[in-house]
Amino acid sequence: MMDSQTVRSEDAAAGPIGASLASSWRIEVFSDPADVSPDWPRGASGVAQCHAFQTLAFLETWQASYGQSDDIDFCLVEVRDAVGRPVLMVPFIVHRSRSGRVLGFADLGAADYNAPVLFPVEHAWTIAGARRLWTEITALLPAFDLVLLDKMPEKVGSLINPLYLLADKINPESCHLTQLDRPWPEVEKQLQGAKNLRNRARALQRLGACDLVIAQTAEQRGQMLETLLAQKQRRFEETRVPGFDEHPEKRAFFTLGTEIMARAGALHLSALVLDGKMLATYWGLVHGGHYYGLFIGNESGEWSKYSPGRVLHYLLLQHLNATGFVCLDLGIGNEAWKQSVCDVTIPLSMMVEAQTLRGRLSLLWRGLRERLVATSLWQKIRPLKWVILRGWRDKAVGKAFEQ
Structure with a gap:
C-alpha cells in the first residue's frame, strides 16, 4: 500500500484562492479507500458536494473490479487548509497503457462525471489558484507521461470545479438529464412520443399484470441483475x-456493486414485470435527489413492438417525480434517444497534457486515430471485428463441448 504523503505549500502572497485557504495546503495521497479520512463521503450526507461516482461506495466497487489490474495505481487525494478543514478530495489513477503512464480519474468507462469532492471555501477559485494546487498535487503522484482528465463538469452542486478551470478541450460527449422538480404534466410535456409510450404501457397492461417493480431484497436484486x-x-x-x-x-463492477451500493443506500434497481417476466431492467444510482441511470436492458423479439425499455424509463420518470427526486440523469453520451427524453444538457470539458516525449508521441497518435475512427469506412469495418472474434469463440466452445 502506498503510504500517505503530506506536502505544505506556503502561499503567503495570498492570491484569491490562497486567501480562502489561509496560508498553506495540506495534501495527502492514499492508495486504498479504506484508509481515507471520515470526511470523504460514503453517501449523500454532510457538507461535501459530489456526484455518486466519487463516493466511497463507488470507489470500493471500482477498486474491486476495474482497479484489480496490476497496471493501475490508485491515488486518492485529500486537500485541506492550514487548520485541517477539507477543501477537496479527488480519486485519481495512474494507468499504464500503450500511451505510457496516464494520469486520469478512477473511471475507465465506469463514471459519467469526473470531478473532485468539493467543500465550501471562502473565495472563488481562479485559474492561477487551481494551477498552483494542481502542481502541488501532481508532485506527490507516481510518475506519468500523459494527463487525461475527461468528462469534467463546470460545477459540482453549487460549487465551481477547480479542475474545470484547467481544461483545454471540450469533451466529445455531454451528459443529459430530465428535470423532475416540477409537476408531472410539465415533465411529460418535454418527452418526445409521450402519448405513444402511454399507449404502449396500456397495451402491456392489457396482456396481464404489468408493473414497475423496485428491488427491495437481495433476492430481487439478484434476479434483476x-x-x-x-x-x-x-x-x-x-x-x-x-x-x-x-x-x-x-x-464485475455491476455484480459486486449491486450489494455494495445497496448497503450504502445508493442503489436503485428496477424492472418492468409482466406476469412475473422481466421485460426490461434498469440499474441506477441515487445520490441525494439525483438519479443516475447507468444500465438499461430489455427483451427483444416479440416484445420489441412494445418498446419495453422505453416504457420502463417512462414509468420510472413518473415514479421518481412522485417520490421527490430532482432529476433522472442518463449520463454521458449524445445518442438520439437520450436527447429525445431529456431537457437539460450538461457540457463537459477535458484537460490533456503531455509531460514527457512519450506523452507527446502518444498525443500525436491519438490525434491520428481520432481522425481515422471518424471516417465512414472505419465505422463500417469496426463491428466486423467483434463478429469474427465471437465466431472464433463460439467455434472453440463447440469443439471443447464435443470433446
Whole structure:
C-alpha cells in the first residue's frame, strides 16, 4: 500500500484562492479507500458536494473490479487548509497503457462525471489558484507521461470545479438529464412520443399484470441483475460491440456493486414485470435527489413492438417525480434517444497534457486515430471485428463441448 504523503505549500502572497485557504495546503495521497479520512463521503450526507461516482461506495466497487489490474495505481487525494478543514478530495489513477503512464480519474468507462469532492471555501477559485494546487498535487503522484482528465463538469452542486478551470478541450460527449422538480404534466410535456409510450404501457397492461417493480431484497436484486446482464450481453452481440466476455471488469463492477451500493443506500434497481417476466431492467444510482441511470436492458423479439425499455424509463420518470427526486440523469453520451427524453444538457470539458516525449508521441497518435475512427469506412469495418472474434469463440466452445 502506498503510504500517505503530506506536502505544505506556503502561499503567503495570498492570491484569491490562497486567501480562502489561509496560508498553506495540506495534501495527502492514499492508495486504498479504506484508509481515507471520515470526511470523504460514503453517501449523500454532510457538507461535501459530489456526484455518486466519487463516493466511497463507488470507489470500493471500482477498486474491486476495474482497479484489480496490476497496471493501475490508485491515488486518492485529500486537500485541506492550514487548520485541517477539507477543501477537496479527488480519486485519481495512474494507468499504464500503450500511451505510457496516464494520469486520469478512477473511471475507465465506469463514471459519467469526473470531478473532485468539493467543500465550501471562502473565495472563488481562479485559474492561477487551481494551477498552483494542481502542481502541488501532481508532485506527490507516481510518475506519468500523459494527463487525461475527461468528462469534467463546470460545477459540482453549487460549487465551481477547480479542475474545470484547467481544461483545454471540450469533451466529445455531454451528459443529459430530465428535470423532475416540477409537476408531472410539465415533465411529460418535454418527452418526445409521450402519448405513444402511454399507449404502449396500456397495451402491456392489457396482456396481464404489468408493473414497475423496485428491488427491495437481495433476492430481487439478484434476479434483476441476472436478467439485466443477459439482456445487455444479447444487445452487445446484436449491435456488434464488445461485451462482457471482452470486458469482464464491467460485469464485475455491476455484480459486486449491486450489494455494495445497496448497503450504502445508493442503489436503485428496477424492472418492468409482466406476469412475473422481466421485460426490461434498469440499474441506477441515487445520490441525494439525483438519479443516475447507468444500465438499461430489455427483451427483444416479440416484445420489441412494445418498446419495453422505453416504457420502463417512462414509468420510472413518473415514479421518481412522485417520490421527490430532482432529476433522472442518463449520463454521458449524445445518442438520439437520450436527447429525445431529456431537457437539460450538461457540457463537459477535458484537460490533456503531455509531460514527457512519450506523452507527446502518444498525443500525436491519438490525434491520428481520432481522425481515422471518424471516417465512414472505419465505422463500417469496426463491428466486423467483434463478429469474427465471437465466431472464433463460439467455434472453440463447440469443439471443447464435443470433446
